[in-house]
Every structure is written in C-alpha cells, then in structure tokens.
Amino acid sequence: MPIPGTPLQDLPVLTEDEILRTIAFFRYINPEANIRLAAGRKLMENNGERAFKSGASASITGNMLTTAGSTIAGDRKLLKEMGREVIE
Numbered sequence: 001m002p003i004p005g006t007p008l009q010d011l012p013v014l015t016e017d018e019i020l021r022t023i024a025f026f027r028y029i030n031p032e033a034n035i036r037l038a039a040g041r042k043l044m045e046n047n048g049e050r051a052f053k054s055g056a057s058a059s060i061t062g063n064m065l066t067t068a069g070s071t072i073a074g075d076r077k078l079l080k081e082m083g084r085e086v087i088e
Helices: 016-029 039-043 045-054 070-082
Strands: none
Touching: 016 045, 039 045, 045 070
C-alpha cells in the first residue's frame, strides 16, 4: 500500500491478481510460513477471501491498522465460512 510520506509512496497499487500470485508463490516456496493479510485487503474483493484460498493463513483485524469497513466479527464469519479454524 503506497502511503504518502513514506519511501514507497510513489509505487503503483498492486492488482488483486498480483497480490494473489505473490501469496501463492510465497506459500509454494515456504509452505510452513504464516502469511498474514493486512491493509492490502482493501484492494481485494470480499475483503481478501481469494487470498485465503491462495495460501494466506491469517489476517490482522480489529480496530486499528485494518481495512476500512473490516470488522472482527466479519473476518471471523468469512474464515468460518471457508472452513478455517478461528481462535476466539
């Protein structure tokens, strides 16, 4: 996420396909890694559902550092619907 005032502020925004490819590639080369989604979910359909299907294993959620409109309850629901274990 290019953020004004940071060294990466002028980088182009990644497409959803680029994000998904990156996750899938990283999962392939490092199958034991915890791949967490954060602000980039804002760029994806359904708050990153396809990213979890591509190999993401967790997300940062809550009232801080998260996608606008993303809630803890919504994230739990999404993950449960996908058959993922949700620790409460």
